Amino acid sequence: MSAVTAPADQASWRDRLAERPFVALFGVFAVLYLVTGIRDHGLFTENGLRAVLLLTCPLAIFGAAETLCMLTGGISLSVTMTANLAAYVAASKSHLGTVPAIGLALAVGVAVGLVNGLGIGVFKVNPLIMTLGMSSVLLGITTVGLVGNGFLAGTTQILPVVTRISTGTLVGPIPSNAVVLAVIAVLLIWGLGRTGIGRLIYAIGDNTTASRLAGVKLWQVVIAVYIGTELLAAVAGLLYSGISGGVAPDQTNSYLLTAIAAAVLGGTSIFGGQGGYAGTILGALSLTVLDRLLTSLNTSDAVRQVVYGLVVLLLAWLYARVTGRRLLS
Amino acid sequence: MTTAPPRPALVPKPTSRWARLRRRHGWLIVTAGFLLVLFFWRFSQLPKFGGFELRTITAGAMVVAFLGMGQAIVIISGGIDLALGAAMVFANCLSALWMKGQHTGMCFLLAIAVIAIGAAIGTIVGTTIVLSRVPDIVVTLAYLFVLSGAALLILNQPGGGTAQGFRSAVAGGLSQPLPSILWTVGVLSVLWMPLKRSTLGVKLYAIGGNRAAAYLAGVDVSRVRVVAYTLGGMFAGMAGVINTAYTGSGDPRSSIGLAATLSSIAAAVLGGVALTGGVGGLVGPVLAAVVLGLIPAIMLGEGVDPNLAQVVQGCVIIVVVMIGTWLAVKRRAT
Numbered sequence: 001m002s003a004v005t006a007p008a009d010q011a012s013w014r015d016r017l018a019e020r021p022f023v024a025l026f027g028v029f030a031v032l033y034l035v036t037g038i039r040d041h042g043l044f045t046e047n048g049l050r051a052v053l054l055l056t057c058p059l060a061i062f063g064a065a066e067t068l069c070m071l072t073g074g075i076s077l078s079v080t081m082t083a084n085l086a087a088y089v090a091a092s093k094s095h096l097g098t099v100p101a102i103g104l105a106l107a108v109g110v111a112v113g114l115v116n117g118l119g120i121g122v123f124k125v126n127p128l129i130m131t132l133g134m135s136s137v138l139l140g141i142t143t144v145g146l147v148g149n150g151f152l153a154g155t156t157q158i159l160p161v162v163t164r165i166s167t168g169t170l171v172g173p174i175p176s177n178a179v180v181l182a183v184i185a186v187l188l189i190w191g192l193g194r195t196g197i198g199r200l201i202y203a204i205g206d207n208t209t210a211s212r213l214a215g216v217k218l219w220q221v222v223i224a225v226y227i228g229t230e231l232l233a234a235v236a237g238l239l240y241s242g243i244s245g246g247v248a249p250d251q252t253n254s255y256l257l258t259a260i261a262a263a264v265l266g267g268t269s270i271f272g273g274q275g276g277y278a279g280t281i282l283g284a285l286s287l288t289v290l291d292r293l294l295t296s297l298n299t300s301d302a303v304r305q306v307v308y309g310l311v312v313l314l315l316a317w318l319y320a321r322v323t324g325r326r327l328l329s
Numbered sequence: 330m331t332t333a334p335p336r337p338a339l340v341p342k343p344t345s346r347w348a349r350l351r352r353r354h355g356w357l358i359v360t361a362g363f364l365l366v367l368f369f370w371r372f373s374q375l376p377k378f379g380g381f382e383l384r385t386i387t388a389g390a391m392v393v394a395f396l397g398m399g400q401a402i403v404i405i406s407g408g409i410d411l412a413l414g415a416a417m418v419f420a421n422c423l424s425a426l427w428m429k430g431q432h433t434g435m436c437f438l439l440a441i442a443v444i445a446i447g448a449a450i451g452t453i454v455g456t457t458i459v460l461s462r463v464p465d466i467v468v469t470l471a472y473l474f475v476l477s478g479a480a481l482l483i484l485n486q487p488g489g490g491t492a493q494g495f496r497s498a499v500a501g502g503l504s505q506p507l508p509s510i511l512w513t514v515g516v517l518s519v520l521w522m523p524l525k526r527s528t529l530g531v532k533l534y535a536i537g538g539n540r541a542a543a544y545l546a547g548v549d550v551s552r553v554r555v556v557a558y559t560l561g562g563m564f565a566g567m568a569g570v571i572n573t574a575y576t577g578s579g580d581p582r583s584s585i586g587l588a589a590t591l592s593s594i595a596a597a598v599l600g601g602v603a604l605t606g607g608v609g610g611l612v613g614p615v616l617a618a619v620v621l622g623l624i625p626a627i628m629l630g631e632g633v634d635p636n637l638a639q640v641v642q643g644c645v646i647i648v649v650v651m652i653g654t655w656l657a658v659k660r661r662a663t
Contacts, residue, residue, distance in 0.1 A: 143636035260467075
């Protein structure tokens, strides 16, 4: 008697989900949104949706920065410091005019990214250590600049265009900074998926040795990636300064770990070679909604933080289990 | 048939003692040398160098030293623990809360309890990492949030206290450097030296050096990983208790936790523990912690803007790791 075997085309729902992690992510986000909306009806209104999108944008852009370097198997712990410094530069040099001020802020991002890229790509320093050291250096530079007659001293004025984009509304529930996010998203998703350098980024993250042997100039790709990372961080810093209305040497620091969490929850492997920005956006949205859910529960800051950490852990665990992804290489 | 003339036997030259010393302890020797240079620089800056000045250096570096030791164990085993600083803050707040108003003897008992709790936290973290198969960076990141929040739950603002006798016994009175030195050396000799030479110690290095090979050699990788995180948590508990003794209070601010974690990683790496695992020891991180503490002090003494100390510290970390990586690459190439 022949054994009955399952037909090959009836892949289990789990296998199908593993191939499309985006669906799992979207499911998580939808559930979170509904649950939060039940507790906080404001979420279903236009204003509520707008608030969520407004707060998600800086996080999503930080997430983009982390996604980019995580895809090469690295990480960047200096993004928030770059953001703070860029925001400071733009605000204190705003008297030079909009374009020069923003240009200087973005130049900060490029400079930091260049140094990081050189250290990681050319001198082969571990990304964790390089960016860790860099964040110390940046904090020092910011503090020195603020002292007495340093280069950052003097009145700071958030550029009006920054304020308008960060806090304005485009139409209905869509805030203006969603435009910035949309542009970045299109660039990243198209760039990672369809350009040569995008493929190279995935390649060196997936298998550095093979890439090197295949002739990829690793240091060039790494420098480009880290410049991109810190540039995005600078943009995020500018946006945040618009939302918060001011600048401070540590104002975006809470975003560091959340951005990494968003990228990881979005399916980007911390070892590189896997993932993408679409997932990170969903991850950022989910975490923002989660934060709102916890706020609506009217618990203390402490409880919120504990639950936040546990939920991130649970989501990462679930994600690994459901998609069957071996996150451990 | 003619035979070819006998070829001289190819016998490798035995490595000299100097070469062996250099390979095994090279980094440690350089770090110790660097520390001595900085120490004498500081010595030359101060008009008077007595117990007070020495104690400031040793006791001030104690927390980072212990955290660096805990982080070193985790990194040697091939992992990393981003939550270690938060665990230290948690232990700090818990011990400050419990020790308030107690006498010295009770404080010591409570310290042991808190250290045990720190180890338990490490076990939970390690077990989560092993069971969930989520990368350690992500898991410890999540626990960073949890532990920071938990510290806030215990102490929602800086407070708590401890017995004066406990403070003097652990961190030394204002002019007594001996307690801090003795505790650090004591823990190193009693805890680390035996561990390093034990089977467990060999296994820790094995799973860090080549996890697959260790597994194939029969090492229970999961269990040893959990033990590594448990030990890390224990050191974090010690660091927290030391912090309570040093500052006399508990401070639940999460920024302290993150900064402490980053310092512990810096101390470990500067102390010769390679982030890839399987390399290094615990003496290096202790020396590196003192180095990191001396840099701002020296700069202040030279009249340099102490804010630049951050810049210098960051640069030192980067440059040292750069040199270390270059040396490792060079060694592999020969």
